[in-house]
Amino acid sequence: MLPESIELVIVTPERQLLRQTVVxxxxxxxxxxxxxxxxxxxxxxxxxIGELTYRAKGTSEVGHLAIISGFxxxxxxxxxxxxxxxxxxxxxxxxxxxxxxxxxxxxLASASSDPNVDWGRAAIALQRSLIRIxxxxxxxxxxxxxE
Amino acid sequence: MPTLLxxxxxxxxxxxxxxxxxxxxxxxxxxxRRAQEAALAARPYAQELVRVLRSxxxxxxxxxxxxxxxxxxxxxxxxxxxxxRGLAGAFNANILxxxxxxxxxxxxxxxxxxxxxxxxxxxxxKAGFTFxxxxxxxxxxxxxxxxxxxxxxxxxLYAQKKVDSVYIIFSEFKxxxxxxxxxxxxxxxEAIREEKGSSEEQESAKTAEVQVDYIYEQPxxxxxxxxLPRYVETQILRAMLESxxxxxxxxMTAMESATKNAGDVIxxxxxxxxxxxQAAITKEIIEIVSGASYGS
Numbered sequence: 409m410l411p412e413s414i415e416l417v418i419v420t421p422e423r424q425l426l427r428q429t430v431v432x433x434x435x436x437x438x439x440x441x442x443x444x445x446x447x448x449x450x451x452x453x454x455x456x457i458g459e460l461t462y463r464a465k466g467t468s469e470v471g472h473l474a475i476i477s478g479f480x481x482x483x484x485x486x487x488x489x490x491x492x493x494x495x496x497x498x499x500x501x502x503x504x505x506x507x508x509x510x511x512x513x514x515x516l517a518s519a520s521s522d523p524n525v526d527w528g529r530a531a532i533a534l535q536r537s538l539i540r541i542x543x544x545x546x547x548x549x550x551x552x553x554x555e
Numbered sequence: 556m557p558t559l560l561x562x563x564x565x566x567x568x569x570x571x572x573x574x575x576x577x578x579x580x581x582x583x584x585x586x587x588r589r590a591q592e593a594a595l596a597a598r599p600y601a602q603e604l605v606r607v608l609r610s611x612x613x614x615x616x617x618x619x620x621x622x623x624x625x626x627x628x629x630x631x632x633x634x635x636x637x638x639x640r641g642l643a644g645a646f647n648a649n650i651l652x653x654x655x656x657x658x659x660x661x662x663x664x665x666x667x668x669x670x671x672x673x674x675x676x677x678x679x680x681k682a683g684f685t686f687x688x689x690x691x692x693x694x695x696x697x698x699x700x701x702x703x704x705x706x707x708x709x710x711x712l713y714a715q716k717k718v719d720s721v722y723i724i725f726s727e728f729k730x731x732x733x734x735x736x737x738x739x740x741x742x743x744x745e746a747i748r749e750e751k752g753s754s755e756e757q758e759s760a761k762t763a764e765v766q767v768d769y770i771y772e773q774p775x776x777x778x779x780x781x782x783l784p785r786y787v788e789t790q791i792l793r794a795m796l797e798s799x800x801x802x803x804x805x806x807m808t809a810m811e812s813a814t815k816n817a818g819d820v821i822x823x824x825x826x827x828x829x830x831x832x833q834a835a836i837t838k839e840i841i842e843i844v845s846g847a848s849y850g851s
Contacts, residue, residue: 417603421699421792424599437772452611453772454781479782481607488603490785 410447562828573817580810637675644809702792
Protein backbone atom coordinates (compact mmCIF):
# COMPACT_ATOMS: atom_id res chain seq x y z
CA MET A 409 0.00 0.00 0.00
CA LEU A 410 1.20 3.43 -0.79
CA PRO A 411 1.73 5.95 1.99
CA GLU A 412 -0.67 8.86 2.03
CA SER A 413 1.74 11.55 3.02
CA ILE A 414 5.39 12.47 3.04
CA GLU A 415 7.46 13.63 5.96
CA LEU A 416 9.38 16.57 4.62
CA VAL A 417 12.57 17.45 6.47
CA ILE A 418 14.60 20.46 5.42
CA VAL A 419 17.91 21.07 7.11
CA THR A 420 20.81 23.44 6.49
CA PRO A 421 24.21 23.38 8.21
CA GLU A 422 23.00 26.08 10.59
CA ARG A 423 19.56 24.85 11.52
CA GLN A 424 16.57 22.67 10.90
CA LEU A 425 14.16 24.72 8.87
CA LEU A 426 11.18 22.47 8.48
CA ARG A 427 9.77 19.14 9.58
CA GLN A 428 6.25 18.72 8.38
CA THR A 429 3.83 16.19 6.98
CA VAL A 430 3.03 17.12 3.41
CA VAL A 431 1.22 15.60 0.45
CA UNK A 432 3.23 17.08 -2.36
CA UNK A 433 6.73 18.48 -2.84
CA UNK A 434 8.43 20.09 -5.81
CA UNK A 435 12.20 20.09 -5.65
CA UNK A 436 14.59 22.23 -7.66
CA UNK A 437 16.76 19.35 -8.85
CA UNK A 438 20.14 19.97 -10.38
CA UNK A 439 18.86 18.81 -13.75
CA UNK A 440 15.36 20.22 -13.54
CA UNK A 441 12.34 20.34 -11.29
CA UNK A 442 11.07 17.20 -9.62
CA UNK A 443 7.53 16.71 -8.42
CA UNK A 444 7.28 14.23 -5.59
CA UNK A 445 4.08 12.56 -4.42
CA UNK A 446 3.71 9.99 -1.64
CA UNK A 447 5.09 6.59 -2.58
CA UNK A 448 7.73 7.88 -4.94
CA UNK A 449 10.50 5.45 -5.79
CA UNK A 450 13.71 5.99 -3.79
CA UNK A 451 15.74 8.69 -5.43
CA UNK A 452 18.73 10.79 -4.67
CA UNK A 453 19.54 14.02 -6.41
CA UNK A 454 21.65 17.07 -6.31
CA UNK A 455 19.75 20.32 -5.91
CA UNK A 456 20.30 23.43 -7.93
CA ILE A 457 19.29 26.99 -7.21
CA GLY A 458 15.56 27.25 -7.21
CA GLU A 459 12.26 27.25 -5.49
CA LEU A 460 10.94 24.42 -3.38
CA THR A 461 7.21 24.21 -2.92
CA TYR A 462 5.18 21.94 -0.70
CA ARG A 463 1.57 21.44 0.24
CA ALA A 464 0.96 20.58 3.87
CA LYS A 465 -1.45 17.80 4.71
CA GLY A 466 -5.04 18.94 5.08
CA THR A 467 -4.62 22.38 3.54
CA SER A 468 -4.60 23.77 0.06
CA GLU A 469 -2.03 26.36 1.00
CA VAL A 470 1.31 26.06 -0.69
CA GLY A 471 4.56 26.83 1.09
CA HIS A 472 7.54 28.26 -0.78
CA LEU A 473 11.22 28.17 0.05
CA ALA A 474 14.28 29.47 -1.72
CA ILE A 475 16.87 26.70 -1.97
CA ILE A 476 20.48 27.19 -2.94
CA SER A 477 22.35 23.98 -3.73
CA GLY A 478 22.40 20.80 -1.76
CA PHE A 479 20.93 17.32 -1.95
CA UNK A 480 17.64 15.61 -1.54
CA UNK A 481 16.90 12.04 -0.70
CA UNK A 482 13.46 10.76 -1.57
CA UNK A 483 12.04 7.65 0.04
CA UNK A 484 8.44 6.49 -0.25
CA UNK A 485 7.21 8.38 2.80
CA UNK A 486 10.06 10.73 3.48
CA UNK A 487 11.88 13.52 1.69
CA UNK A 488 15.08 14.81 3.22
CA UNK A 489 16.46 18.05 1.85
CA UNK A 490 20.04 18.89 2.79
CA UNK A 491 20.31 22.42 1.51
CA UNK A 492 23.27 24.71 1.68
CA UNK A 493 20.92 27.62 2.19
CA UNK A 494 17.17 27.56 2.58
CA UNK A 495 15.03 30.57 3.33
CA UNK A 496 11.39 31.25 3.94
CA UNK A 497 9.85 34.10 1.96
CA UNK A 498 9.52 36.28 5.05
CA UNK A 499 13.19 35.82 5.90
CA UNK A 500 14.49 37.11 2.63
CA UNK A 501 15.99 40.55 2.53
CA UNK A 502 14.56 41.79 -0.76
CA UNK A 503 16.60 44.97 -0.84
CA UNK A 504 19.77 42.97 -0.52
CA UNK A 505 18.68 40.54 -3.20
CA UNK A 506 17.84 43.39 -5.58
CA UNK A 507 21.23 44.91 -4.96
CA UNK A 508 22.95 41.57 -5.57
CA UNK A 509 20.97 41.25 -8.77
CA UNK A 510 22.10 44.63 -10.00
CA UNK A 511 25.70 43.90 -9.14
CA UNK A 512 25.60 40.54 -10.89
CA UNK A 513 24.01 42.06 -13.98
CA UNK A 514 26.67 44.74 -14.16
CA UNK A 515 29.40 42.18 -13.83
CA LEU A 516 27.88 40.04 -16.53
CA ALA A 517 27.53 43.04 -18.82
CA SER A 518 31.18 43.94 -18.41
CA ALA A 519 32.37 40.34 -18.64
CA SER A 520 33.15 40.54 -22.34
CA SER A 521 35.47 43.53 -21.93
CA ASP A 522 36.92 42.86 -18.48
CA PRO A 523 38.91 39.62 -18.20
CA ASN A 524 38.88 39.84 -14.38
CA VAL A 525 35.18 39.10 -14.18
CA ASP A 526 34.36 35.51 -13.35
CA TRP A 527 31.41 34.92 -15.62
CA GLY A 528 30.34 31.68 -13.96
CA ARG A 529 30.28 33.15 -10.49
CA ALA A 530 28.40 36.22 -11.59
CA ALA A 531 25.83 34.04 -13.35
CA ILE A 532 25.29 32.00 -10.20
CA ALA A 533 25.00 35.17 -8.13
CA LEU A 534 22.37 36.47 -10.52
CA GLN A 535 20.43 33.23 -10.38
CA ARG A 536 20.52 33.28 -6.60
CA SER A 537 19.24 36.82 -6.33
CA LEU A 538 16.48 36.14 -8.86
CA ILE A 539 15.24 33.12 -6.93
CA ARG A 540 15.31 35.05 -3.67
CA ILE A 541 13.25 37.85 -5.21
CA UNK A 542 10.85 35.37 -6.79
CA UNK A 543 10.28 33.51 -3.53
CA UNK A 544 10.03 36.68 -1.46
CA UNK A 545 7.07 37.78 -3.61
CA UNK A 546 5.18 34.73 -2.40
CA UNK A 547 5.07 35.99 1.13
CA UNK A 548 1.72 35.76 2.81
CA UNK A 549 -0.51 38.73 2.19
CA UNK A 550 0.22 41.68 -0.04
CA UNK A 551 2.95 41.42 -2.66
CA UNK A 552 6.23 42.99 -1.70
CA UNK A 553 6.85 46.38 -3.12
CA UNK A 554 8.66 48.63 -0.70
CA GLU A 555 11.68 47.28 1.11
CA MET B 556 54.90 45.96 58.62
CA PRO B 557 52.34 47.04 56.03
CA THR B 558 50.33 50.07 56.94
CA LEU B 559 46.57 50.40 56.82
CA LEU B 560 46.83 52.33 53.60
CA UNK B 561 48.74 49.48 51.98
CA UNK B 562 45.93 47.12 52.90
CA UNK B 563 43.25 49.41 51.56
CA UNK B 564 45.08 49.70 48.26
CA UNK B 565 45.62 46.00 48.03
CA UNK B 566 41.97 45.23 48.78
CA UNK B 567 40.81 47.76 46.22
CA UNK B 568 42.99 46.23 43.54
CA UNK B 569 41.77 42.70 44.28
CA UNK B 570 38.20 44.00 44.17
CA UNK B 571 38.84 45.46 40.74
CA UNK B 572 40.19 42.16 39.51
CA UNK B 573 37.19 40.43 40.97
CA UNK B 574 34.87 42.71 39.09
CA UNK B 575 36.63 41.93 35.86
CA UNK B 576 36.56 38.18 36.42
CA UNK B 577 32.91 38.36 37.37
CA UNK B 578 32.07 40.30 34.22
CA UNK B 579 34.05 37.82 32.13
CA UNK B 580 32.18 34.99 33.74
CA UNK B 581 28.84 36.47 32.76
CA UNK B 582 29.99 37.19 29.23
CA UNK B 583 31.28 33.63 28.89
CA UNK B 584 28.02 32.27 30.24
CA UNK B 585 26.00 34.24 27.70
CA UNK B 586 28.27 33.20 24.84
CA UNK B 587 28.20 29.63 26.03
CA ARG B 588 24.45 29.60 25.76
CA ARG B 589 24.64 30.92 22.19
CA ALA B 590 27.38 28.47 21.25
CA GLN B 591 25.42 25.59 22.70
CA GLU B 592 22.36 26.60 20.73
CA ALA B 593 24.38 26.83 17.54
CA ALA B 594 25.92 23.42 18.16
CA LEU B 595 22.48 22.00 18.79
CA ALA B 596 20.99 23.63 15.70
CA ALA B 597 23.70 22.18 13.50
CA ARG B 598 23.07 18.66 14.69
CA PRO B 599 20.06 17.71 12.50
CA TYR B 600 21.97 18.50 9.31
CA ALA B 601 24.93 16.40 10.38
CA GLN B 602 22.66 13.52 11.34
CA GLU B 603 20.68 13.62 8.13
CA LEU B 604 23.82 13.91 6.03
CA VAL B 605 25.38 10.90 7.71
CA ARG B 606 22.16 8.96 7.23
CA VAL B 607 21.91 9.83 3.53
CA LEU B 608 25.59 9.16 2.96
CA ARG B 609 25.40 5.85 4.76
CA SER B 610 22.41 4.63 2.84
CA UNK B 611 23.99 5.81 -0.41
CA UNK B 612 27.18 3.95 0.36
CA UNK B 613 25.18 0.85 1.27
CA UNK B 614 23.51 0.89 -2.11
CA UNK B 615 26.53 1.56 -4.25
CA UNK B 616 28.60 -1.49 -5.07
CA UNK B 617 32.16 -0.82 -4.05
CA UNK B 618 32.03 2.96 -3.89
CA UNK B 619 35.06 4.53 -5.46
CA UNK B 620 36.25 8.00 -4.57
CA UNK B 621 39.59 9.66 -3.82
CA UNK B 622 38.38 10.51 -0.32
CA UNK B 623 37.56 6.87 0.43
CA UNK B 624 40.88 5.55 -0.71
CA UNK B 625 42.95 3.95 2.03
CA UNK B 626 46.68 4.30 1.75
CA UNK B 627 49.52 3.28 3.95
CA UNK B 628 49.85 6.10 6.46
CA UNK B 629 53.22 7.64 5.84
CA UNK B 630 52.10 11.20 6.28
CA UNK B 631 49.33 12.57 8.42
CA UNK B 632 47.64 15.92 8.76
CA UNK B 633 46.40 17.09 12.13
CA UNK B 634 43.89 19.89 12.43
CA UNK B 635 44.25 21.37 15.90
CA UNK B 636 41.39 23.47 17.23
CA UNK B 637 42.23 25.70 20.16
CA UNK B 638 40.88 28.92 21.56
CA UNK B 639 41.55 32.44 20.36
CA ARG B 640 42.23 33.79 23.81
CA GLY B 641 43.54 32.67 27.13
CA LEU B 642 41.95 33.03 30.55
CA ALA B 643 40.03 29.86 30.03
CA GLY B 644 41.65 27.66 32.62
CA ALA B 645 43.48 24.70 31.20
CA PHE B 646 41.43 24.69 27.99
CA ASN B 647 44.21 25.51 25.55
CA ALA B 648 46.88 23.66 27.51
CA ASN B 649 44.77 20.51 27.51
CA ILE B 650 44.30 20.54 23.77
CA LEU B 651 47.95 21.23 23.14
CA UNK B 652 48.88 18.39 25.44
CA UNK B 653 46.57 16.09 23.54
CA UNK B 654 48.09 17.32 20.28
CA UNK B 655 51.65 16.67 21.43
CA UNK B 656 50.56 13.22 22.58
CA UNK B 657 49.26 12.67 19.08
CA UNK B 658 52.50 13.91 17.52
CA UNK B 659 54.50 11.61 19.78
CA UNK B 660 52.34 8.61 18.92
CA UNK B 661 52.82 9.32 15.22
CA UNK B 662 56.53 9.98 15.35
CA UNK B 663 57.17 7.47 12.59
CA UNK B 664 55.02 9.49 10.18
CA UNK B 665 55.50 12.86 8.69
CA UNK B 666 52.92 14.99 10.44
CA UNK B 667 51.85 18.39 9.23
CA UNK B 668 49.31 20.60 10.95
CA UNK B 669 46.56 23.06 10.36
CA UNK B 670 46.15 25.41 13.29
CA UNK B 671 42.76 26.89 14.02
CA UNK B 672 42.70 29.42 16.81
CA UNK B 673 45.34 31.92 17.81
CA UNK B 674 46.52 30.23 21.00
CA UNK B 675 47.25 26.96 19.29
CA UNK B 676 48.93 28.60 16.37
CA UNK B 677 51.27 30.59 18.59
CA UNK B 678 52.17 27.61 20.75
CA UNK B 679 52.73 25.28 17.81
CA UNK B 680 54.75 27.88 15.99
CA LYS B 681 56.96 28.28 19.02
CA ALA B 682 57.40 24.52 19.14
CA GLY B 683 58.71 24.69 15.58
CA PHE B 684 55.87 23.15 13.61
CA THR B 685 55.22 24.13 10.06
CA PHE B 686 51.66 24.70 9.06
CA UNK B 687 49.81 23.56 6.01
CA UNK B 688 47.38 26.31 6.88
CA UNK B 689 46.28 28.47 9.75
CA UNK B 690 43.07 30.20 10.70
CA UNK B 691 42.88 32.72 13.49
CA UNK B 692 40.01 34.84 14.78
CA UNK B 693 37.43 32.51 13.34
CA UNK B 694 36.09 30.81 16.45
CA UNK B 695 34.40 33.78 18.10
CA UNK B 696 31.73 33.52 15.43
CA UNK B 697 31.80 30.11 13.82
CA UNK B 698 30.76 30.28 10.21
CA UNK B 699 30.15 27.55 7.71
CA UNK B 700 32.34 29.41 5.25
CA UNK B 701 35.40 28.91 7.44
CA UNK B 702 34.68 25.22 7.91
CA UNK B 703 34.41 24.93 4.17
CA UNK B 704 37.77 26.61 3.57
CA UNK B 705 39.49 24.32 6.06
CA UNK B 706 37.76 21.28 4.59
CA UNK B 707 38.83 22.30 1.10
CA UNK B 708 42.48 22.52 2.08
CA UNK B 709 42.36 19.19 3.90
CA UNK B 710 40.55 17.32 1.14
CA UNK B 711 42.79 18.82 -1.54
CA LEU B 712 45.92 17.72 0.29
CA TYR B 713 44.43 14.29 0.71
CA ALA B 714 43.26 13.92 -2.88
CA GLN B 715 46.66 15.07 -4.15
CA LYS B 716 48.20 12.34 -1.97
CA LYS B 717 50.29 14.84 -0.04
CA VAL B 718 48.88 13.38 3.15
CA ASP B 719 47.63 9.87 3.77
CA SER B 720 45.24 10.64 6.59
CA VAL B 721 43.61 13.63 8.25
CA TYR B 722 42.84 13.90 11.94
CA ILE B 723 41.11 16.59 13.89
CA ILE B 724 42.00 17.30 17.51
CA PHE B 725 39.49 19.30 19.49
CA SER B 726 37.59 19.52 22.72
CA GLU B 727 34.17 18.02 22.46
CA PHE B 728 31.45 19.65 24.48
CA LYS B 729 29.90 17.09 26.78
CA UNK B 730 28.98 19.22 29.77
CA UNK B 731 30.17 22.44 31.36
CA UNK B 732 32.37 20.66 33.85
CA UNK B 733 33.79 17.85 31.76
CA UNK B 734 35.55 18.71 28.52
CA UNK B 735 36.18 15.69 26.37
CA UNK B 736 39.37 15.84 24.34
CA UNK B 737 38.90 14.04 21.09
CA UNK B 738 41.04 12.92 18.19
CA UNK B 739 38.87 12.07 15.22
CA UNK B 740 39.88 10.62 11.92
CA UNK B 741 38.42 12.70 9.13
CA UNK B 742 40.01 11.13 6.08
CA UNK B 743 39.86 8.60 4.60
CA UNK B 744 36.14 8.60 5.23
CA GLU B 745 35.48 5.37 7.05
CA ALA B 746 33.42 6.54 9.98
CA ILE B 747 30.29 6.09 7.90
CA ARG B 748 30.60 2.35 7.97
CA GLU B 749 31.84 1.91 11.50
CA GLU B 750 30.16 4.68 13.40
CA LYS B 751 27.81 3.37 15.99
CA GLY B 752 24.70 5.48 15.92
CA SER B 753 21.63 5.32 18.08
CA SER B 754 19.48 2.22 17.74
CA GLU B 755 17.00 4.19 15.68
CA GLU B 756 19.67 5.15 13.19
CA GLN B 757 20.83 1.59 12.88
CA GLU B 758 17.26 0.54 12.37
CA SER B 759 16.74 2.96 9.51
CA ALA B 760 20.08 1.98 8.02
CA LYS B 761 18.98 -1.62 8.09
CA THR B 762 15.66 -0.97 6.42
CA ALA B 763 17.39 1.21 3.85
CA GLU B 764 19.68 -1.65 2.92
CA VAL B 765 16.92 -4.05 2.08
CA GLN B 766 15.18 -1.51 -0.10
CA VAL B 767 15.65 -1.28 -3.81
CA ASP B 768 18.32 0.79 -5.45
CA TYR B 769 17.94 4.52 -5.77
CA ILE B 770 17.06 6.30 -8.91
CA TYR B 771 20.09 8.45 -9.50
CA GLU B 772 19.40 11.79 -11.02
CA GLN B 773 23.13 12.23 -11.39
CA PRO B 774 25.80 9.57 -11.82
CA UNK B 775 26.84 7.94 -8.54
CA UNK B 776 30.39 9.20 -8.78
CA UNK B 777 29.20 12.76 -9.18
CA UNK B 778 26.99 12.45 -6.11
CA UNK B 779 29.76 11.03 -3.98
CA UNK B 780 31.95 13.78 -5.26
CA UNK B 781 29.56 16.28 -3.70
CA UNK B 782 28.44 14.33 -0.66
CA LEU B 783 31.83 13.33 0.72
CA PRO B 784 33.40 16.81 0.81
CA ARG B 785 30.18 18.03 2.38
CA TYR B 786 30.54 15.36 5.03
CA VAL B 787 34.06 16.54 5.82
CA GLU B 788 32.87 20.15 5.98
CA THR B 789 30.09 19.23 8.35
CA GLN B 790 32.43 17.33 10.63
CA ILE B 791 34.79 20.29 10.78
CA LEU B 792 31.92 22.67 11.43
CA ARG B 793 30.70 20.44 14.23
CA ALA B 794 34.18 20.31 15.75
CA MET B 795 34.44 24.09 15.59
CA LEU B 796 31.06 24.59 17.24
CA GLU B 797 31.80 22.05 19.96
CA SER B 798 35.24 23.52 20.54
CA UNK B 799 33.91 27.03 20.89
CA UNK B 800 31.22 25.86 23.31
CA UNK B 801 33.84 24.08 25.42
CA UNK B 802 36.06 27.12 25.36
CA UNK B 803 33.31 29.30 26.78
CA UNK B 804 32.45 26.63 29.32
CA UNK B 805 36.08 26.44 30.40
CA UNK B 806 36.31 30.22 30.62
CA MET B 807 33.14 30.42 32.62
CA THR B 808 34.36 27.85 35.14
CA ALA B 809 37.80 29.44 35.35
CA MET B 810 36.37 32.89 35.90
CA GLU B 811 33.93 31.63 38.46
CA SER B 812 36.68 30.13 40.55
CA ALA B 813 38.80 33.26 40.03
CA THR B 814 35.93 35.38 41.36
CA LYS B 815 35.59 33.07 44.34
CA ASN B 816 39.32 33.14 45.02
CA ALA B 817 39.34 36.91 44.84
CA GLY B 818 36.55 36.92 47.41
CA ASP B 819 38.62 34.70 49.69
CA VAL B 820 41.65 36.96 49.31
CA ILE B 821 39.58 40.03 50.12
CA UNK B 822 38.19 38.35 53.21
CA UNK B 823 41.63 37.34 54.45
CA UNK B 824 43.06 40.77 53.73
CA UNK B 825 40.21 42.52 55.50
CA UNK B 826 40.66 40.33 58.55
CA UNK B 827 44.37 40.98 58.63
CA UNK B 828 43.84 44.70 58.09
CA UNK B 829 41.42 44.84 61.03
CA UNK B 830 43.92 43.05 63.20
CA UNK B 831 46.61 45.52 62.29
CA UNK B 832 44.26 48.41 62.92
CA GLN B 833 43.27 46.93 66.25
CA ALA B 834 46.92 46.52 67.17
CA ALA B 835 47.64 50.13 66.22
CA ILE B 836 44.74 51.40 68.33
CA THR B 837 45.77 49.27 71.29
CA LYS B 838 49.26 50.55 70.99
CA GLU B 839 48.07 54.14 70.93
CA ILE B 840 45.90 53.62 74.00
CA ILE B 841 48.78 52.04 75.85
CA GLU B 842 50.95 54.99 74.93
CA ILE B 843 48.37 57.47 76.13
CA VAL B 844 47.66 55.57 79.31
CA SER B 845 51.33 55.14 80.15
CA GLY B 846 52.02 58.76 79.23
CA ALA B 847 49.22 59.85 81.55
CA SER B 848 50.44 57.71 84.43
CA TYR B 849 53.90 59.22 84.12
CA GLY B 850 52.43 62.68 84.19
CA SER B 851 50.41 62.16 87.36
